[in-house]
Structures are given as structure tokens and as C-alpha cells.
Amino acid sequence: MTPALLDTAAAALADLLAFTQPADAVLSAFFRKRPKLGGRERAFVAESVYGVIRRLRSLERLTEGRQPRRLLLAWLARHGGHTLREFEAAVGQGELEWLKTIKAARLDDAPAAVRLDLPDWLHERLAATYGEHLETLMAAMNRPAALDLRVARMSREAVLENLAADGIEGTPTPYSPWGVRLKGKPSLSKEPMYQDGVIEVQDEGSQLLALLTGAKRGEMVCDFCAGAGGKTLALGAMMKSTGRLYAFDVAEKRLANLKPRLARSQLSNVHPQLLADENDTKVKRLAGKFDRVLVDAPCSGLGTLRRNPDLKWRQSPESVAELTAKQAAILASAARLAKPGGRLVYATCSLLPEENEAVVEAFLASHPEFDLKPAGSVLAEQGVALAMADYLRLDPSAHGTDGFFAAVLEKR
Numbered sequence: 001m002t003p004a005l006l007d008t009a010a011a012a013l014a015d016l017l018a019f020t021q022p023a024d025a026v027l028s029a030f031f032r033k034r035p036k037l038g039g040r041e042r043a044f045v046a047e048s049v050y051g052v053i054r055r056l057r058s059l060e061r062l063t064e065g066r067q068p069r070r071l072l073l074a075w076l077a078r079h080g081g082h083t084l085r086e087f088e089a090a091v092g093q094g095e096l097e098w099l100k101t102i103k104a105a106r107l108d109d110a111p112a113a114v115r116l117d118l119p120d121w122l123h124e125r126l127a128a129t130y131g132e133h134l135e136t137l138m139a140a141m142n143r144p145a146a147l148d149l150r151v152a153r154m155s156r157e158a159v160l161e162n163l164a165a166d167g168i169e170g171t172p173t174p175y176s177p178w179g180v181r182l183k184g185k186p187s188l189s190k191e192p193m194y195q196d197g198v199i200e201v202q203d204e205g206s207q208l209l210a211l212l213t214g215a216k217r218g219e220m221v222c223d224f225c226a227g228a229g230g231k232t233l234a235l236g237a238m239m240k241s242t243g244r245l246y247a248f249d250v251a252e253k254r255l256a257n258l259k260p261r262l263a264r265s266q267l268s269n270v271h272p273q274l275l276a277d278e279n280d281t282k283v284k285r286l287a288g289k290f291d292r293v294l295v296d297a298p299c300s301g302l303g304t305l306r307r308n309p310d311l312k313w314r315q316s317p318e319s320v321a322e323l324t325a326k327q328a329a330i331l332a333s334a335a336r337l338a339k340p341g342g343r344l345v346y347a348t349c350s351l352l353p354e355e356n357e358a359v360v361e362a363f364l365a366s367h368p369e370f371d372l373k374p375a376g377s378v379l380a381e382q383g384v385a386l387a388m389a390d391y392l393r394l395d396p397s398a399h400g401t402d403g404f405f406a407a408v409l410e411k412r
């Protein structure tokens with residue numbers, strides 16, 4: 001820790017605290033403007049500013065404000081694993097004395113929303129859903145996510161051996177048959193298996209969503225909200241590059257990001273299509289033709305707080321209400337694609353029932369031709385040892401994945 005490095009981290013934090021753009025984009029822009037920063041310095045800045053964003057509410061209470069340098073020092077002292085002695089060379093005597101009190105301060109009397117680092121509106125909704133479990137859930141959400149890979153065209157064992165030969169340690173993930181969880185966050189871009197599309201970075205939870213579709217060889221499959229194609233690539237691999245896999249999205253830039261991944265994956269069955277909106281005429285033309293449709297809906301992302309802690313401060317009751325209306329519209333339109341006997345999977349990475357169960361229940365009430373198929377039985381059919389009831393509800397504290405939700409709907 002040096003005075004210059006603290007100043008740099010505080011400057012990065014000041015940019016992030018505007019909350020006008022996603023934190024990862026703000027931090028990338030910050031680093032682009034400072035090409036001389038070394039790898040270790042970048043890692044220190046990234047870890048500490050993300051740490052502050054995770055703990056923002058409790059740190060604001062302790063430091064009595066939103067001053068970037070104070071928030072940063074308080075996080076480093078309380079959560080960053082630094083002893084007070086380590087600060088001696090980097091801060092003045094006054095700040096050192098202040099840090100002593102900050103390190104010793106307790107939050108026992110603070111309201112639960114402050115202790116759990118949530119805005120009031122979100123705490124209220126999550127507490128109503130998760131009750132006493134919320135504390136454990138948020139503790140897991142406040143830790144960084146592990147780096148998971150999805151393996152294709154090679155056994156997991158062979159991939160783990162190859163990685164070990166390059167000094168990268170990993171283990172098979174507990175639920176997904178294609179998953180590998182790495183130790184640490186090694187860079188993979190130069191790894192030949194990455195360049196050849198044998199490994200892709202993908203959270204184990206995302207892999208399970210693709211698995212719920214049950215996509216098979218020769219089928220017609222649609223990934224309605226494909227984005228940059230994380231799940232598209234998993235679906236294409238399940239289909240062994242046969243049949244037809246449509247990758248729809250309304251965001252041209254995201255579909256463009258799919259192109260290089262598609263090239264690496266060596267899949268030849270994927271057809272990316274840009275939609276004007278969910279009611280694009282392309283959807284009408286393809287109605288009733290699909291065996292599987294995945295709706296990985298745009299959502300609040302509140303199940304991904306391990307990676308995107310800024311979302312809890314950037315979302316609001318208003319933004320969630322807008323999203324739920326969009327989710328219902330997308331699900332209703334995508335449902336037209338399913339053929340009789342076809343399967344529709346609705347998924348989000350949200351923890352809020354209004355984006356999850358409520359959307360599915362309203363859909364089922366107005367679409368009697370669809371039945372809910374219990375997610376637990378679909379997982380069992382796929383050979384996944386993970387007990388679930390009607391819906392897939394993944395929980396970082398219990399499953400080590402992001403907080404995903406999914407419902408499997410079948411058309412009569």
C-alpha cells in the first residue's frame with residue numbers, strides 16, 4: 001500500500017460512485033486512461049473499489065458520509081485483511097487514529113438493511129421472501145464469485161489435466177456435467193483450449209439453465225434473449241452442432257459480441273437474428289416451429305451481486321416494475337414459437353419473486369395450453385443431482401452459483 005496507490009483507488013471509487021454506468025465499464029474506462037498501472041496495482045484497485053461497493057451502506061454509516069477516500073480506508077481496514085501497521089507508510093497520523101476507531105466500531109445497533117448493505121426498498125422485498133435466510137444469502141452475495149468454465153468437445157478430466165499442466169488448478173463443479181471451477185482468477189485468453197472453444201467462461205448456474213431446455217440433436221431451438229450467446233453456445237453443444245439454433249436479441253452490439261465466440265466454438269448450427277422488439281415479424285413467421293425456446297429475460301440482475309454489486313444501488317422499484325412488464329411481454333411473444341409438445345424455459349438472474357414466480361404464474365393463467373413441469377424432475381432426467389421443487393431457484397450460499405431462477409413450461 002502506497003500513498004499513490006490509495007489516491008488511484010480513491011479516484012476510481014469516485015468514478016464508480018456516480019452509478020451512471022455499470023461498474024465494470026467504469027473501471028475499464030478508468031484503467032484505459034491509465035495504461036501505466038501494473039497488474040498488481042489494477043488488482044488492488046479493482047478488489048478494493050468492488051469491496052466498497054459491496055459494503056457501501058454499512059461503510060457510509062461508519063464513516064458518516066460518502067467520501068471515497070474514507071470509504072476506501074474503512075473497507076481496507078475492516079474487510080481487506082490489512083493490519084493497521086500496514087497503513088503506517090501510506091496515511092498520516094490523524095487518519096491512522098481515525099482508522100483505529102473505525103476498525104473497532106460495531107454495527108450491532110444498525111438497522112438490518114444497513115448491516116446487510118442493502119437499500120431499504122430491496123431489503124424489504126428480500127426479507128419478505130427469504131426471512132432469516134437473508135443474512136446467509138447476503139453474506140454469500142458479498143463474496144466474489146469463483147471463475148467457472150463450461151467444457152465442450154473434451155472430457156472434463158482431460159481439460160483439468162491440461163489446465164494443471166499450465167499451472168491452473170480446478171475441480172469439477174458439483175451439478176453441471178460440463179462445469180469446472182477454477183482456483184483463483186487466472187487469465188485464460190492465451191490458453192489454447194480457450195482459443196479453440198473447448199472452454200468458455202460460464203457460471204455453473206447458467207449451464208444449468210441451458211440444461212433445463214433438454215435441447216437435443218436435430219431439433220429446432222430458439223435462444224430468444226441470446227445477448228452475447230453464453231447460453232446459445234451451451235445449447236449448440238447440447239445439439240452437437242446439428243438442427244437449427246436461432247439466437248435472437250434486440251441489441252446489435254451484443255449479437256456482434258457473439259460472433260468471435262461462435263467462431264471459437266466451431267458450431268455451425270447457430271443463426272443470429274436481430275429483432276426490432278419481441279413482436280418482430282420474424283417471431284410471427286416462425287410461430288409453432290420450435291422444440292425448445294429459452295427466454296433468458298432481461299432482469300434486474302440482483303442474483304449476480306457477487307459480480308455486479310453496483311446493481312443493488314442502480315436498480316429501483318421503478319426500474320424493476322419496468323422490467324417485469326417487459327418480461328411478461330417477451331415471454332408471451334416467445335411462447336408463440338413453441339410447437340405442441342415443445343418446451344419453453346423462462347429464466348432470470350433475479351432474486352425478486354415479481355420478476356420470477358409472478359411472471360410465470362400470470363403467464364400460466366393466461367396461457368392454459370402451457371403446463372409447468374417441475375424443474376426438479378427435469379434436472380433428474382438430465383442426470384443432475386440437485387433437489388428442486390417446481391422452480392429452479394439457485395442460491396449462492398447453498399449452491400455456489402449466481403442467484404438464478406427458472407421455470408420449465410410445456411405446450412400441450
Ligand SMILES: C[S@@+](CC[C@H](N)C(=O)[O-])C[C@H]1O[C@@H](n2cnc3c(N)ncnc32)[C@H](O)[C@@H]1O
Pocket residue numbers: 206224225226227228229230231232248249250251254275277278296297298299330
Ligand atoms: C440476461 S441477458 C441475456 C444473456 C445471454 N442469454 C447469455 O447467456 O449470455 C438478456 C438479453 O435480453 C435482451 N433483450 C432485451 N429486450 C429484449 C426483447 N424485447 N427481445 C429479445 N431480447 C431482448 C438484452 O439485449 C439482453 O442481451
